Amino acid sequence: MKLSDDDKDVLTEIVNIGVGRAASSLADLVDKKIALSVPNITVCNLESLSDHLSSGDETLDTLMIQDFQGKISGRSVLAFPRPSGLKLGQILGGLDSLPNELDVDLCGILTEVGNIVLNGVLGSMSNIFDTTLQYSLPELSTDCVIDDLVAAYASVNQQVDRTVIVANAHFDVAECEIDGSLVIVFELGKIESALRTILSAA
């Protein structure tokens, strides 16, 4: 499977708009500016997935997950290295010092952050595709890395050729030493079909 240049251009723009909306929500929550990268859209197989999900030297292991189903389906993940997750918890939990670990309260806060941010990007895409998606309840994972989480979803939901489309945008929160990634893995057939509809209407 190969995305045409037009497909890739449209998908990049759609994800870009959604990521912008999501970043705006995160900026409102922490009351800081967010610097965003242009989303990188990659078609890759599961074996090379980790090459496309890296975030410098940091391990993305604080993961907020929301799956979506409908005209387009897939898994969205808001991913932070643990120090960034703790910092975010400190800011939103109103704590005086940086916590050593994520307790129940901080996990609840991060789960809701995931809900708000991921709904920003998914809802924006849904509106552009003129559809309504069904969302899973947001979940927080702190005991695996993003590669495993995305691969686990993809291996269950993708075709036998083990190819996935991954959208990955990196962001930095100003003055806070918080950085992370927003990753979406799409179910192949549905996103191709949705992109065709958009392109044929253009």
Added chain:
Amino acid sequence: MAKIIVVDDSTFSRHRVVEVLTHAGHLAVQAADGQQGLDAVDVYQPDCIILDMLMPVVDGKEFLKRLRAGGSEVPVIVLTADIQSGTRSECEQLGISGYLNKPSEPEEILESVKNALLQTQGASQ
């Protein structure tokens, strides 16, 4: 002062809204999912409800369906991270007074509550 039930499974979001409401002089009752919200409606007979959409047990849409099926006309303000036009339309068809997206500013929440309460007063006159 109005009696307002805040239905949201996120303690973080619920507390933020409750703080805004109590600071403005309202009485806020908390419910952690739609079923708890429906139970609280029976007990407290609220003037207004602030409702999340994506929740376990009974979600926001099901809450609205059951509330209206039971004959309640209490104003409901949806406060959700879901920005989909389709979700908003479905909620409007089920009868809501306002639709806010998270994160909302305190002023937006209080303005929506004020409008919802005015609608109720207007309807009862």
